[in-house]
Amino acid sequence: MDNFNLKRKINIPWLFEMAWRDSRRNRSRLLLFISAIVFGIAALVAIYSFRFNLEGDINSQAATLIGADLTISGTKPIEADLKPLLDSLGDKRSEQRDFVSMVYFKKAEATRLVQVRALKGEFPYYGSLETTPIQAGQTFRTGQNALVDKTLMLQFNAKVNDSIKVGNVTFCIAGVLNKAPGQTGISAGVAPTVYIPLQYLEQTGLSKKGSRIQYNFFYKFNSKVDVEKLTKRIDLRLDKAGLNYETIQTRKENTGRSFGDLTRFLSLVGFIALLLGCVGVASAIHIYIREKITSIAVMRCLGVKASEAFIIYLIQIIGIGIIGSVIGAFLGSALQFLLPSVMKDILPFTMSTNISWLAIAQGIILGIIISVLFALLPLISIRNISPLNTLRLNTDNAIINKDPLRWLVYFLILLFITSFSTLQLGSWVAGIFFTVGVSIAFVILTVVAWLLMKVMQLIIKNSWSYLLRQGFANLYRPNNQTIILIVSIGLSTAFICTLFLVQGVLMKQITLSSSGNQSNMILFDIQASQKKSIADLTRKQGLPVIQQVPIITVRLEKIKGKTSSDVKKDTTLNIPSRAFSFEYRVTYRDSITASEKVIAGTFVGKAPTTGDIPVSIEERFSKRNHINIGDHLVFNVQGVSMPVVVGSIRQVNYGKIQTNFQIIFPTGVLESAPQFYVLLTHVPSNKASAKFQQVVVRNFPNVSIVDLGLILTVVDELLDKIGYIIKFMSAFSIITGLVVLIASVRISKYQRIQESVLLRTLGASRKQIFAITALEYLFLGTLSALTGILIAVSGTWLLAKYSFEIPFAIDLMPAVILFFVITLLTVIIGLLNSRSVLNKPPLEILRNNA
Amino acid sequence: MEKVLQIINLSKTYQSAGNTLTVLDDINFSVLAGSTNAIVGPSGSGKTTLLGLCAGLDAPSSGIVELNNINLGKLNEDQRAQVRNQYVGFIFQNFQLLPTLTALENVMVPLELRGEKNIKALSMELLDKVGLANRSHHYPSQLSGGEQQRVSLARAFSNSPKILFADEPTGNLDAETSEKVVKLIFDLNKEAGTTLVLVTHDLDLAGKTQRIIRIKGGKLVADEPTNQQ
Secondary structure (H helix, E strand, O other): OOOOOOOOOOHHHHHHHHHHHHHHHHHHHHHHHHHHHHHHHHHHHEEEEEEEEOOOOOOHHHHHHHHEEEEEEEEEOOHHHHHHHHHOOOOOOEEEEEEEEEEEEOOEEEEEEEEEEEEOOOOOOOOOOEEEEHHHHHHHHHHEEEEEEEEHHHHOOOOOOEEEEOOOOOEEEEEEEEEOOOOOOHHHHHOOOEEEEHHHHHHHHHHHHHOOEEEEEEEEEOOOOOOOHHHHHHHHHHHOOOEEEEHHHHHHHHHHHHHHHHHHHHHEEEEEHHHHHHHHHHHHHHHHHHHOHHHHHHHHHHOHHHHHHHHHHHHHHHHHHHHHHHHHHHHHHHHHHHHHHHHHHHOOOOOOOOOHHHHHHHHHHHHHHHHHHHHHHHHHHHOHHHHHHHHOOOOHHHHHHHHHHHHHHHHHHHHHHHOOOOOHEEEHHHHHHHHHHHHHHHHHHHHHHHHHHHHHHHHHHOOHHHHHHHEEEEOOOOOOOHHHHHHHHHHHHHHHHHHHHHHHHHHHHOOOOOOOOOOOEEEEEEEEEHHHHHHHHHHHHHOOOEEEEEEEEEEEEEOOOHHHHHHHHOOOOOOOHHOOOOOOEEEEEEOOOOOOOOEEEEEOOEOOOOEEEEEEEEHHHHHHHHHOOOOOOEEEEOEEEEHHHEEEEEEEEEOOOOOOOEEEEOOOOOOOOOOOOEEEEEOOOOOHHHHHHEEEEEEEEEEEEEHHHHHHHHHHHHHHHHHHHHHHHHHHHHHHHHHHHHHHHHHHHHHHHHHHHHHHHOOHHHHHHHHHHHHHHHHHHHHHHHHHHHHHHHHHHHHHHHHHHOOOOOHHHHHHHHHHHHHHHHHHHHHHHHHHHHHOOOHHHHOOOO | OOOEEEEEEEEEEEOOOEEEEEEEEEEEEEEEEEEEEEEEEEOOOHHHHHHHHHHHOOOOEEEEEEEOEEEEEOOHHHHHHHHHHHEEEOOOOOOOOOOOOOOHHHHHHHHHHOOOOHHHHHHHHHHHHHHHHHOOOOOHOOOOOOHHHHHHHHHHHHOOOOEEEEEOOOOHHHHHHHEHHHHHHHHHHHHOOEEEEEEEEEEEOOOOOOEEEEEOOOEEEEEEEOOOO
């Protein structure tokens, strides 16, 4: 033995060179692998960039969102003992009262329900009331002037210096309100704003006792004051007085939280696109390595170590990952410029579109990680490829199946999916559920594919036609693609179909209908004394009185004997403290309505003369606050404590437009409490609506009218926008799914080509090859799509029942369309792949594929 | 003369559906440095398996394979790869060129692995010897079968092997090309002083070597010199 050294150093530069050389003749095949990563990463980077910009904007614009350092608000006039405290806060103070009221546009002779803001002081201290002309934001405060929201100005064709009537007072329109602090395009559409000076509020006659007014106090601190500390100090007193407060910091947190939910959901949609990409990467690399077995065996023969062969292909995969991720990241960065224009109406601030290098870096790193992780399973098999394959090719899967390292790879994949989905969904439980769901889908599809192969082996009979036998036998013959195609096509179908179905289920929940005889107009703030005359007036106009219900405002004082402070002190009580901060609008009646169903206990319509008052609570209220039949509650009814017991729990169908209540009292208890009435009617046309509104406003200026037709249009627009955003993001999943489908079917080409060429050589006609290929892919496509859709339907049912807690009612049409599209695409792509076999002489193909 | 390959009590068995299949049974022989040897036998007699074991492509079930005094049974697969790179050259029936590498790059690989210098010039010289210097930048798919086998020959001699294993080197070639390739194998072998072990069922080709080892049913049935001394 002459100076033989068993330990040779790994020559890294040579490995890079080999990786480059080895990829040279396969780059067109790698293009599909790259596409699989590109769209998933693009979706995520777009969302990440959007999220980072959003966070930056919230931080930089939080002060202008709230307009002051501190805001204190409540629904009751401030009591005398609290006034000195409120007057002692801040260096500058402003006061504003908000309420909804009908406003009459004189020139247009039309009325509309608006959000009236009666303001005193220099608010906003940060940002401004953006008006046209600019100075109107300041000058309107000095006289009998108003600022009117631009949507109203447009709707009623009003001009500056026109007049509007709010209650009993006529104001001159000093300017058009373009934007107020914290206002979104959508909120302006639902309840457009009119600003008036506070000193005229009393004259309007709209601030009488019983009116639902929000009292706001805005503070600006000139000196450096720790507002958070200050609010902590006065928190208890404010809480006792039923007042809430908001600081720049809390607004920042709240805004961030509400948009956090949105970006989290969108990120999850993006993640699904990425997961589909992972399926594409895994299946493509699997076949790629399988094709490389001989090359790897030759290299091993020539002295390449197992680890070196592994590194050569790992370098290629990392290279592909980097290229795909970089393209995806920059595509995503470009796409994020579209998101703010899509979302501008639901954002309360100006959205910036800076290139987020952090998002790009995250996208690229994530792309590389998933490329490597999902390619690892086929990659580790390289270590086991024997040089003996140069003498006798053995493509047996056993080399992968026997490798103990595969368990580590499975674990890493599951860990990655769980961690990443947890990050997206913000909860471990949700992350684990998501991963378990994906794993179950994977297992189901694998089992279906395995069963298919077994069943085919059993049922194929010699009596079948040759084409049928050949087409179906391809499903279980050696080197078949049945499992990989059914899993990848099935998973893609399941992901995309789930997105469609969940979107449909969610949309169904909030789709309102103003058709037929359903109520489309609501009159509220009707005083007890006006109840009868308004009902008469409605009927006189030829309109039905569909419902007229009393409403009483109450607060919860005790739940099962525990007060708000008990609950705050002891978190083990399992009662959310926010249950005490709400004002509940309750009613009393002796029966349930058609849209209600008692699901526990007995509904009591008339209060018993002795004993506890039995109330009926709504199912979700019961679940949220952990209140059950027989539990004791104490309500504060306008200052009077009223102990009750839960007598029944109701399920309420909120889909119908009518007054629905969380809490219903029996008759004979609240009749003498301060209350107002709500009347529901149906107006047949816009003309009838305008006429009715004018008559009501003229006779009962305090009564507010909500034209649901108008609101529904705005809500529809909002839903359209949200739906568009979801569809926009889902499009990435669909494109990636398509790429995976193409990749999956294309890679099977290399397995089938040899066989088809042999058949051609033996004399099979083009028609016969066409039929055999079509049959195989038709069967694969049908089964994959069907299984994927069934998984999606089950997944949607689980999500509807346990996550969204809404009824499971799906529209099967998208699923049916998806079924045909996926099946057809599978067959078309399969046939397109075979066209070279069909159109060229066998020898040419044999030479090219040698 | 030095023994470059020693096979002692070599057996190879496979487990198939619960049965033990003996492919090679107690084979013993040795190969002297610089000699030319042929392993012949009918299809399925175990000659390719024997070649694989001799070259360290597979591990035996029992027995010893000593290549250049290194007991391959004591090495793991990576160490055997090192041995192959250092001492062994291969010629395959189906050429086994790396399809993504040019002719020149295919020849360079064994030298690159050894970290040698002046690789390109040496490889070009070898390609010139096999008459393919002008095709050095062509990919295998752009070469004919005979040309591919000549590139394979240049590669096999590039690391100056102690021993050259050839598995049916003319099995995929026509008669005329076969003749040229065989001549090249023997000429290059003589020039380099390499030991040649070739597996073939072509008795004419086997007759060109100095010794024929006959295998039948996994057993060595004859080991005789030819008249090519």
